[in-house]
Amino acid sequence: MPKQVYTKLVKKEKLLDDLYKFSVEAKEIVDIAKPGNFLEIRINENLDPFLRRPISIYNLNKEKGILEFIFQVKGKGTQLLSKKEEGDFIDIIGPLGSGTFKLEEYKNIAILGGGIGIFPLYELAKEAKQDGINVNMYIEFRNKNLVVLEKEFEEKSSKLTITTDDGSYKNSGFAIQYLERDLNENKLDAIYACGPLPMLRAAKKLAEERNIPCQLSLEEKMGCGLGVCLGCAVKTANSPVDNPQYIHVCKAGPVFDSKLVEI
Ligand SMILES: Cc1cc2nc3c(=O)[nH]c(=O)nc-3n(C[C@H](O)[C@H](O)[C@H](O)COP(=O)(O)OP(=O)(O)OC[C@H]3O[C@@H](n4cnc5c(N)ncnc54)[C@H](O)[C@@H]3O)c2cc1C
Numbered sequence: 001m002p003k004q005v006y007t008k009l010v011k012k013e014k015l016l017d018d019l020y021k022f023s024v025e026a027k028e029i030v031d032i033a034k035p036g037n038f039l040e041i042r043i044n045e046n047l048d049p050f051l052r053r054p055i056s057i058y059n060l061n062k063e064k065g066i067l068e069f070i071f072q073v074k075g076k077g078t079q080l081l082s083k084k085e086e087g088d089f090i091d092i093i094g095p096l097g098s099g100t101f102k103l104e105e106y107k108n109i110a111i112l113g114g115g116i117g118i119f120p121l122y123e124l125a126k127e128a129k130q131d132g133i134n135v136n137m138y139i140e141f142r143n144k145n146l147v148v149l150e151k152e153f154e155e156k157s158s159k160l161t162i163t164t165d166d167g168s169y170k171n172s173g174f175a176i177q178y179l180e181r182d183l184n185e186n187k188l189d190a191i192y193a194c195g196p197l198p199m200l201r202a203a204k205k206l207a208e209e210r211n212i213p214c215q216l217s218l219e220e221k222m223g224c225g226l227g228v229c230l231g232c233a234v235k236t237a238n239s240p241v242d243n244p245q246y247i248h249v250c251k252a253g254p255v256f257d258s259k260l261v262e263i
Pocket residue numbers: 038049053054055056057069070071072073074075076077078079116119120218219220221222254
């Protein structure tokens with residue numbers, strides 16, 4: 001059951017010009033949250049903007065009851081959120097989403113991420129490594145200046161592959177190319193992905209061609225985050241053309257078995 005907390009921003013870090021990491025006290029949420037869950041954050045005391053903004057959980061510090069999330073400034077909501085200072089209070093609902101990442105009994109997994117989609121993958125990699133799973137991580141950035149959290153992801157993976165679209169740092173090209181290359185040499189039990197839609201489509205295709213289970217986190221645009229506005233519908237795979245079926249990312253997701261959704 002999600003909790004609503006009105007809680008203190010204990011640490012604010014600026015990772016890039018438009019990228020912030022917030023740490024808040026939220027033991028009620030931390031105790032029950034799972035990798036892949038997200039939060040709905042109220043931006044303002046007044047009702048402008050009216051809708052809360054969905055942001056993924058980055059890290060759960062279970063010992064201290066501290067919850068961390070990272071967000072990029074996109075528009076009005078995230079701009080205003082970025083103005084909060086340490087000591088300010090924030091109204092957060094979470095953990096949300098019933099579809100979370102499942103580690104099953106896998107021994108050797110691939111985690112693929114790009115853009116803002118890398119953030120929910122940190123807690124997943126952390127828990128997988130704690131469980132003794134071999135974590136092959138592939139993360140993609142547009143260029144060298146946008147590379148963040150390298151040390152953090154390195155610590156939580158067995159092997160980290162960083163790519164930049166323009167080749168300005170580490171490997172050149174798309175992260176999925178490197179995942180596919182490794183897959184030709186080693187068996188992987190599952191693929192987990194979060195990132196831009198073309199990346200998710202490529203991950204789904206690759207996994208289905210190779211018959212590997214694949215879990216995708218869909219960061220669809222979302223209104224209420226609580227299953228009321230129905231703004232985050234995605235089509236289910238193989239539903240009839242004349243009678244398409246939809247599921248809602250906020251309630252059933254954000255993480256889905258790739259075979260269940262048409263993206
Ligand atoms: C389940 C979920 C988890 C998310 N996790 C994170 C996260 O961990 N970190 C993070 O930085 N962002 C995350 N997002 C995206 C974040 O919610 C949006 O960037 C934010 O709501 C934009 O609000 P705004 O008021 O700043 O911008 P708006 O004024 O609402 O929009 C500004 C611009 O951002 C675009 N935009 C709005 N929503 C999205 C979206 N969902 N995806 C891509 N573009 C969008 C709009 O088209 C517009 O161009 C997540 C979204 C979802 C649905």
